[in-house]
Amino acid sequence: MSEIPKAYEPGKIEKKWYDFWLRQGYSTPRIDPDREPFVIVMPLPNVTGDLHLGHALFVTLQDIMTRWHRMRGEPTLWLPGTDHAGIATQVVVERQLAKQGKTKEGIGREEFTKLILKWADKNRDDIRRQHQLLGASCDWAREKFTLDEGPSRAVRTAFVRLYNKGLIYRGERMINWCPRCRTALSDLEVEHKDIVGHLYYIRYPLTESEGFVTVATTRPETFLGDTAVAVNPEDERYKNFIGKSVTLPIIDKEIPIIADEAVDSSFGTGALKITPAHDPTDFEVAQRHDLPLVNIMNPDATMNENAGPYHGLERFACRDKVLVDLKDRTLLEKIEPYSHSVGHCGRCQTMIEPKVSLQWFVQTQPLAKAAIEAVKDGRVTIIPERFARIYFDWMENIRDWCISRQLWWGHRIPVWYCQDCAKVTASIDEPTACTHCDSKQLVQDPDVLDTWFSSALWTHSVLGWPENTDDLRYFYPGSVMETGYDILFFWVARMIMMGLENMGKVPFHTVYLHGLIRDKSGEKMSRSKLQANAMSLAEPISNYGVDALRFALTTGTSPGNDINLGKSKLESSRNFVNKLWNATRFILRSLDAERLEAQAIELQPQRIEDQWIDGQLNKLVKNVTGLMEEFQFGEAEQQIYDFIWSKFCDWYIEIAKIRLRPHPALSMAGEGFGEVSPLPFLANTLEKSLRLLHPFMPFVTEELWQSLKQRLPDKGQMPASIMIAPYPFADDKGFAPEAERVMDSVIEIIRSIRNVRAQYKVKPGKWIEAQVYTGELLSGLITQANIIETLAKVQPLKILGRQERELTKDKALVLVLKEAEVVLPLAGMVDRLAEEQRLVKESEEIKGRIAQLESRLRDNAFLSKAPSQVIEREKQKLAMLEDKLKRLHQELSQLSSSSADM
Numbered sequence: 001m002s003e004i005p006k007a008y009e010p011g012k013i014e015k016k017w018y019d020f021w022l023r024q025g026y027s028t029p030r031i032d033p034d035r036e037p038f039v040i041v042m043p044l045p046n047v048t049g050d051l052h053l054g055h056a057l058f059v060t061l062q063d064i065m066t067r068w069h070r071m072r073g074e075p076t077l078w079l080p081g082t083d084h085a086g087i088a089t090q091v092v093v094e095r096q097l098a099k100q101g102k103t104k105e106g107i108g109r110e111e112f113t114k115l116i117l118k119w120a121d122k123n124r125d126d127i128r129r130q131h132q133l134l135g136a137s138c139d140w141a142r143e144k145f146t147l148d149e150g151p152s153r154a155v156r157t158a159f160v161r162l163y164n165k166g167l168i169y170r171g172e173r174m175i176n177w178c179p180r181c182r183t184a185l186s187d188l189e190v191e192h193k194d195i196v197g198h199l200y201y202i203r204y205p206l207t208e209s210e211g212f213v214t215v216a217t218t219r220p221e222t223f224l225g226d227t228a229v230a231v232n233p234e235d236e237r238y239k240n241f242i243g244k245s246v247t248l249p250i251i252d253k254e255i256p257i258i259a260d261e262a263v264d265s266s267f268g269t270g271a272l273k274i275t276p277a278h279d280p281t282d283f284e285v286a287q288r289h290d291l292p293l294v295n296i297m298n299p300d301a302t303m304n305e306n307a308g309p310y311h312g313l314e315r316f317a318c319r320d321k322v323l324v325d326l327k328d329r330t331l332l333e334k335i336e337p338y339s340h341s342v343g344h345c346g347r348c349q350t351m352i353e354p355k356v357s358l359q360w361f362v363q364t365q366p367l368a369k370a371a372i373e374a375v376k377d378g379r380v381t382i383i384p385e386r387f388a389r390i391y392f393d394w395m396e397n398i399r400d401w402c403i404s405r406q407l408w409w410g411h412r413i414p415v416w417y418c419q420d421c422a423k424v425t426a427s428i429d430e431p432t433a434c435t436h437c438d439s440k441q442l443v444q445d446p447d448v449l450d451t452w453f454s455s456a457l458w459t460h461s462v463l464g465w466p467e468n469t470d471d472l473r474y475f476y477p478g479s480v481m482e483t484g485y486d487i488l489f490f491w492v493a494r495m496i497m498m499g500l501e502n503m504g505k506v507p508f509h510t511v512y513l514h515g516l517i518r519d520k521s522g523e524k525m526s527r528s529k530l531q532a533n534a535m536s537l538a539e540p541i542s543n544y545g546v547d548a549l550r551f552a553l554t555t556g557t558s559p560g561n562d563i564n565l566g567k568s569k570l571e572s573s574r575n576f577v578n579k580l581w582n583a584t585r586f587i588l589r590s591l592d593a594e595r596l597e598a599q600a601i602e603l604q605p606q607r608i609e610d611q612w613i614d615g616q617l618n619k620l621v622k623n624v625t626g627l628m629e630e631f632q633f634g635e636a637e638q639q640i641y642d643f644i645w646s647k648f649c650d651w652y653i654e655i656a657k658i659r660l661r662p663h664p665a666l667s668m669a670g671e672g673f674g675e676v677s678p679l680p681f682l683a684n685t686l687e688k689s690l691r692l693l694h695p696f697m698p699f700v701t702e703e704l705w706q707s708l709k710q711r712l713p714d715k716g717q718m719p720a721s722i723m724i725a726p727y728p729f730a731d732d733k734g735f736a737p738e739a740e741r742v743m744d745s746v747i748e749i750i751r752s753i754r755n756v757r758a759q760y761k762v763k764p765g766k767w768i769e770a771q772v773y774t775g776e777l778l779s780g781l782i783t784q785a786n787i788i789e790t791l792a793k794v795q796p797l798k799i800l801g802r803q804e805r806e807l808t809k810d811k812a813l814v815l816v817l818k819e820a821e822v823v824l825p826l827a828g829m830v831d832r833l834a835e836e837q838r839l840v841k842e843s844e845e846i847k848g849r850i851a852q853l854e855s856r857l858r859d860n861a862f863l864s865k866a867p868s869q870v871i872e873r874e875k876q877k878l879a880m881l882e883d884k885l886k887r888l889h890q891e892l893s894q895l896s897s898s899s900a901d902m
């Protein structure tokens with residue numbers, strides 16, 4: 001049998017195993033009507049390019065869930081797909097064109113769309129490759145793209161249905177307009193930035209008398225579109241002006257002064273200019289007072305004919321000129337510095353122009369109502385729970401969703417305008433005639449739908465909706481939606497709304513929100529800052545391997561909390577992989593030296609350390625299962641890590657090494673190891689640990705598991721891959737509490753002797769004498785004497801009952817432990833005064849901890865709230881500490897009496 005290489009080289013095995021899994025088709029589930037499937041629909045990565053660590057995090061989390069459920073024997077579907085990402089993609093390709101001195105208008109809609117499609121195809125291949133690199137066990141046979149025929153048909157179907165129900169309408173509403181992208185944006189696509197601007201105080205002359213009303217504004221050029229001045233009806237300063245009018249300067253237009261309770265009297269002068277076509281609040285005021293809308297801008301944010309003398313000027317040039325002209329007329333009262341939040345296009349960072357525009361909207365309130373209910377009554381659970389409150393808050397105040405985008409890339413709106421009767425025909429397939437007048441003169445709406453419209457349908461469109469397919473019947477609703485908390489509203493809320501609307505059932509039962517990845521200094525890693533801090537995937541993968549990267553990203557984390565990822569976390573994950581590798585090499589070599597008999601696997605542990613490792617493993621399996629069920633993957637991983645690193649590698653394997661030596665060290669006390677081999681327990685613990693770890697570290701566990709399997713007597717009955725092997729389950733053999741008590745004590749004894757050796761700089765090769773005194777654990781500790789001797793390098797070692805302790809006049813160091821005292825006669829090495837000080841210091845520490853515990857156990861608030869087993873544990877801890885203190889005091893008095901003899 002070939003030995004595994006000395007060092008782990010991830011690059012050599014990752015591709016090999018991924019290709020193997022792919023060939024075997026393990027990720028493609030079979031529909032089994034008798035079993036409940038586990039389903040995750042992958043959040044759509046944009047087709048805009050390289051994945052970064054944020055993607056690696058979600059891929060890892062979803063892969064952990066998927067692999068775990070698959071190993072539990074459930075038909076498991078993780079369905080991958082990519083999003084055409086409307087505006088994001090179009091902006092990138094437009095920039096590429098610009099570099100060649102071309103524009104999209106220059107090459108035309110058809111050519112431009114073809115160009116993006118080609119570019120998106122290539123990117124999709126890259127994205128798929130990067131997912132495979134990360135070990136994602138998703139079902140590539142079912143992969144979907146939002147612009148595929150199936151999902152596209154779903155988009156048109158959903159649109160037409162909502163339109164026929166009156167839930168989609170076209171109307172003039174306030175939207176966010178990006179003058180550079182020349183499209184409407186939803187509120188969620190706008191980034192708000194605090195900027196230091198100015199507040200301009202402009203005088204509007206009263207029409208019928210002398211004097212002015214002064215208004216304050218951050219955008220003076222918009223005065224050209226004003227249709228009223230509003231004041232608060234309670235504002236004493238303006239009571240007499242209500243109902244009168246002012247004349248807009250320069251363009252000489254008369255507008256009324258109105259009263260509206262929404263006006264904040266403390267802002268500026270208390271008189272508010274109302275520009276309904278260019279400000280969301282003003283738009284609402286205008287609706288209440290039936291004021292006209294005057295749009296003063298072209299789509300590219302130059303001024304239109306309504307701007308009179310400023311027609312044709314760019315918006316900021318217009319602002320400069322307006323200010324000069326107002327100043328000339330002494331109508332500019334003053335200018336103050338003013339910090340405020342201004343919306344910017346999330347894609348190109350151009351300053352947003354709020355404006356009224358004719359767009360398509362979804363009336364979301366009725367949809368939101370059902371979606372709120374679904375979370376309230378528990379059909380959908382949000383993890384962590386705190387996000388449910390944010391969800392309710394947002395859904396209860398939801399505004400109509402602007403779904404039309406003035407782009408070329410995306411799902412074209414399935415609406416045709418009749419050139420004869422001017423009515424609208426909405427249709428899933430291209431209509432041949434107007435449904436109202438049968439005219440053939442139809443023109444399709446040039447706009448496309450918001451990319452989130454197709455994403456909202458993703459949970460069912462990928463399974464074939466609106467067709468009633470086998471997949472749709474079996475895999476809908478999904479189990480878990482795993483995504484970043486930053487797109488809870490963009491996506492999760494809308495999926496719930498559309499899932500309920502189209503399918504009548506929630507799209508998934510659990511929403512698991514992960515945190516965002518931050519760099520060491522806590523900055524969010526994002527695509528827009530890619531050069532600055534977003535680590536690409538290639539570097540950590542080639543330096544540390546995929547398993548170490550996955551482990552570093554997810555271990556010790558909890559849902560919804562942000563993750564700081566630095567080099568040290570990656571390094572320690574790699575160290576863990578290496579530790580596992582080396583431990584396995586040792587076990588494999590031992591298995592090559594001594595064949596394992598089939599019946600040995602069934603052996604009941606006789607020796608205490610074997611019972612202990614068996615019990616600890618069983619306990620770990622039970623804990624991990626519970627944690628996985630509660631979505632505490634980070635904690636589950638941490639516990640597996642602690643078990644493998646410490647209990648298994650540092651202790652059990654070290655003990656096993658002693659037992660496997662051809663000539664065991666001579667034991668001065670206790671019994672020998674006899675004929676019982678630790679090999680079955682080494683093999684069994686390793687095999688189960690690898691399976692436990694597989695969902696987190698798929699590659700190294702498969703590699704090691706395959707090598708181990710070759711050496712196991714029952715290999716014929718074992719599955720072909722660890723990926724489809726059953727996840728370990730806790731058996732009812734229990735946790736061997738007695739063995740645990742003994743081994744805890746053995747470990748404590750060895751550790752404290754090692755500490756003393758280090759503290760007193762005892763040479764590593766030097767044997768020192770030791771005596772251990774104990775109570776109830778006497779017989780147990782005696783069986784472990786050989787282990788203590790070898791691992792603590794003590795000889796001769798005596799293990800005796802406390803009653804046999806003799807007062808020694810020799811200088812000795814006494815270690816007071818939980819269940820034993822260790823006496824180390826280190827003649828000539830220990831300073832008695834220092835030793836006394838050490839014991840005093842230790843008893844002071846114990847006293848402090850006792851006082852803390854006592855006050856806790858007196859605290860009624862604690863006693864009334866804490867579960868009884870917690871209180872019981874605290875009481876036991878207290879008793880243990882009191883016992884230790886008593887023994888420390890005995891040692892101290894012994895020390896002073898013996899020093900008196902000197």
Ligand SMILES: [Zn+2]
Pocket residue numbers: 178179180181182345346347348349350
């Ligand atoms: Zn833009």
Ligand SMILES: [Zn+2]
Pocket residue numbers: 418419420421422423434435436437438439
């Ligand atoms: Zn018509």
